Amino acid sequence: MISAENSQVLILGSGTLAEELAASFRRLGFEPVVGSLELGTAHGVPEGVNPTLTVVCEAAPSEQLAEIAAATGSELVPTVEACRITRNREGIRRTAAEEHGLPTMAYEFADSVDELGACADRVGYPCVVKPGTSTGGEGQSVVTGPDELPAAWEKAYDPELDGRVAVERYVDFDYECTILTVRSIDPATGQLSTWFCEPIGTRHEDGRLVEAWQPAPLTEDAMDNARSIAARISGAIGVQGIYAIDLFVDGDEVYFSQVSPRPTLDGMITGATQRINEFDLHARAVLGLPIDVTLTSPGAARFVQAQGFGRDALARALAVEETGAVVVGDTVVLRSTGDSVEEARQRAAEAASTLV
Template identity: 65%
Template sequence: MESQLNPQVLIIGAGALAEQLETAFRGLGCATKVGPLECAAELRPDLIVNATEEFDPDALREAISRTGAAAVPSLDACRITRNREGIRRTAAEELGLPTMAYEFAKTPEELERCADEVGYPCVVKPSVSTGGLGQTVVHGSEELGGAWNSAREMRPDGSVAVERYVDFDFEVTIVTVRSVDPATGQLATWFCEPIGTRHEAGVLVEAWQPAPLSEAAMDNARSIAARISGKIGVQGVYSIELFVAGDEVYFSDVNPRPSLDGMVTVATQRVNQFELHARAVAGLPIDVTLTTPGAAHFLPAQPFDRDALARALAVEETGVQFLEDAVVIRSTAETVEEARGRAEAAARDLTA
């Protein structure tokens, strides 16, 4: 893509992430289309950008073969990151990254054995990332049956992940960029300021940037992010999820694409995560400058009346964005605490 003029880009997926990625690539002069992978046969794109984990790897491989398009992320990157087992074994066993104790079960009987080995409390999750849905914190063996059913409802095939529950201080996401450094012509790594996240029932409800990390925790977080993104190796943005407990940092997950966590960067950074992804893929200059502290609050997509929207928009330094599958409220302020308070107040106004 680096040398092409106005390349054709097919973005696979739907919803908030796909919409924002289309805007970012179009902003660089690309001809863009959001749609299913089947569009590739007629469109014959130069680049297929995957904005979702729900895709058929064999169909993607065939589309690449038939059209000659490049894929972002690459097929190898998709293979590594597509399921929790692949990610965990790469992180813990190949790279030696600190992770929670984990096992994978294919039957309810295996789940009980795995939970005993990992220890209670533990977290039972579907085999692939599901935005927090289908996850259960299990405190004893009597709860395993319900946890198995919840995970299987979200993902009927593959294994079920069992992780040791860590009493962490908070969760962070490091938006990491891999691209070509203009000064050296070699691949290099950039780190956005850490993003703190809060979930309810496993679903993201709030994100803020920058998250307060100690110097030691920051060094550990960036070391983990550099090593896992370097292992995957492709150009683009990586959303790397971590647990922080004091100065200790544990690897949780990685997605080789922008994420909902990074939606806050639309308000806080000079170049947001979607624009960074497009720039990185194109080999264009990278700028991860944070311009202001900020926070984002996430609500399910639903209609709101005009008066409620007016109240939310009256909150200082606050905007509301309606997307296909979410409503994102973003606020900025002099401090993260103030920005979080504004976003929360706007969310209350919008739903009152």
């Protein structure tokens, strides 16, 4: 664990998520510097920065991250290997399903539109076509027959990423769920341990996150399955920090989808619902500090794409009881709490209606 005597921490990322994580390290007595990944080389490291720790706050090519770690001589969190596996959808699916036996949807990966057809035949219709590199839900299509495959390929294919396209079996599940999982040092034992935040239910439209709520109402069996999956995949990746582990919930059955070894957009709900939010949890875990995942209030969030909204619209949103707002790029995150999840969801929906 680094000490505040060697206090400079480089945060690799941009925007609100990187700034929030920087604030978390600052509150712990460190000197965070936010560096951009846009240049694609180690020259993206700000001049004069000599960190002992570099924390990756967004997905990036592993070659670039290795170059930055070498240029700074700092410890990289997550590791280059962890970033490589989790950025690539094929890598994390094969790690989860084939190496660790975790339940996943049936899946295939295609290098061409012709191969996509053969993959879809094996997986079966309807199926979901996705970019081969994790993109936070963008580029996905539900395909009901072969005629829809060319358009789905065009939407998912990106030669600047890895060029492959994923196909997975479509299941009409109850809902999607994120388990924020934290790996840090347990002060009682001095050993690595795992903590689980209360599950976060999520809803997407056209691959875009539009709503989250916490806690999600998993059955006892589903909760056991979800935490088992979360513990096994975070343990397989093996680095300290927070993991946003995305799952599909169908009754008591739970299927692994993907994992991000860093704070994420859906986890921003914890700023309203937990004693310690996801950014502070990540900073604590990276540094090997004590963890507290206590839920203090049921809550919900709406994620609204609203550029150029005025003061009056924001005032109407913030006038909704127990509601706050954070702007993340072109997305306004409206977070509400209540006596129940249902009440919090109603408040967040009411606030969102003022911005659209």
